Amino acid sequence: MTRVLVTGSAGFIGFHTASKLLQRGATVLGVDNFSDYYDPALKEARNDILSNHPNFKVARVSIDDMEAFGAAWAEFQPDVVIHLAAQAGVRYSIDAPESYVAANLIGTFNVLELARRHATKHLLAASTSSVYGANTDMPFTETQRTATPLSFYAATKGATELMGHSYAHLYKVPTTFFRFFTVYGPWGRPDMALFKFTRGILAGEPIDIYNNGQMVRDFTYVDDLAESIVKLTEAVPGTVPVEGDSLSPVAPFRTVNIGAGRQTQLMDYIGEIERALGKQAIKNFMPMQQGDVPATEASSALLKALTGYAPATPPSAGVPAFIDWYLAHYRN
Ligand SMILES: O=C(O)[C@H]1O[C@H](OP(=O)(O)OP(=O)(O)OC[C@H]2O[C@@H](n3ccc(=O)[nH]c3=O)[C@H](O)[C@@H]2O)[C@H](O)[C@@H](O)[C@@H]1O
Numbered sequence: 570m571t572r573v574l575v576t577g578s579a580g581f582i583g584f585h586t587a588s589k590l591l592q593r594g595a596t597v598l599g600v601d602n603f604s605d606y607y608d609p610a611l612k613e614a615r616n617d618i619l620s621n622h623p624n625f626k627v628a629r630v631s632i633d634d635m636e637a638f639g640a641a642w643a644e645f646q647p648d649v650v651i652h653l654a655a656q657a658g659v660r661y662s663i664d665a666p667e668s669y670v671a672a673n674l675i676g677t678f679n680v681l682e683l684a685r686r687h688a689t690k691h692l693l694a695a696s697t698s699s700v701y702g703a704n705t706d707m708p709f710t711e712t713q714r715t716a717t718p719l720s721f722y723a724a725t726k727g728a729t730e731l732m733g734h735s736y737a738h739l740y741k742v743p744t745t746f747f748r749f750f751t752v753y754g755p756w757g758r759p760d761m762a763l764f765k766f767t768r769g770i771l772a773g774e775p776i777d778i779y780n781n782g783q784m785v786r787d788f789t790y791v792d793d794l795a796e797s798i799v800k801l802t803e804a805v806p807g808t809v810p811v812e813g814d815s816l817s818p819v820a821p822f823r824t825v826n827i828g829a830g831r832q833t834q835l836m837d838y839i840g841e842i843e844r845a846l847g848k849q850a851i852k853n854f855m856p857m858q859q860g861d862v863p864a865t866e867a868s869s870a871l872l873k874a875l876t877g878y879a880p881a882t883p884p885s886a887g888v889p890a891f892i893d894w895y896l897a898h899y900r901n
Contacts, residue, residue, distance in 0.1 A: 582695065585754075650693070651802070655726075674732075684742045696729065748828075749794065753790065778835065779861060797827045806823045
């Protein structure tokens, strides 16, 4: 049975990924520091669900604490490592850039170093659609240049991809970096649009809509994302590229978009929330925020070539699923 270490297991994406791995018969060690970037009670609630599974254990350590993290890793002896712990959020990186250095740069360095020491069979790590920065050629393909990040968050994520490439080249650890496209769904992050809008609409408070609503996102439903991640664990970067591959010519390393390949207007996304709640939002239109990008769209061709799978759930199905969860979880 595969032994998988998942960093950020109490986070939104880590929770869904660990759940799916457990359902598929893996033994999982979650690593999480339960940071208070948002309400840790939500992280504890996710962790409680994972902890009901006999093949799950959690180590409450920070990935930037090499000693504690290294000890947990050495004791568990994973075959595969899925690195999802990060300081996320585009707009928060304007206010607190230093937290991105600790979690993303130092934390990822520790992951790479431990993967090298333990000769991990496949290291998979989270990057972001934000690395496409100022690119305007859509859909975004993995072979495009990513040298124009617009936020420090995107810059740190892009840096982790480069760090990962050098380690894959030097020490031959097969490495896959995912680029996630605005992931949403049940158990979502309270700092993201869907959660903020839902909370605001229910409270009868105005919601802030950036760039006057002139925003486009390739919204990716979290269960489709977790399915993609689990399938990609089997797609170990080797030496033979597939069609349209981003495989490095000098390292067992590739980047892969995980997105639906479908653009949704922000105002249509808000419309889905209003419909699911049966309540209109009070809309506070605002200017573009520092660091934000106006539009994203993934090419999912490489993901499909590697796994035979691509995300397909539309916001008309995914948003109501979030609302059902939200109302049940916060009904008191
Ligand atoms: O996939 C990505 O690259 C990124 O997706 C999200 O970033 P974002 O696209 O900003 O996701 P949301 O917070 O859900 O925002 C969706 C849209 O709503 C807008 N928005 C967000 C929040 C808000 O209060 N008002 C508002 O209009 C944003 O500007 C954006 O256009 C995540 O927060 C990042 O961690 C991730 O790396």
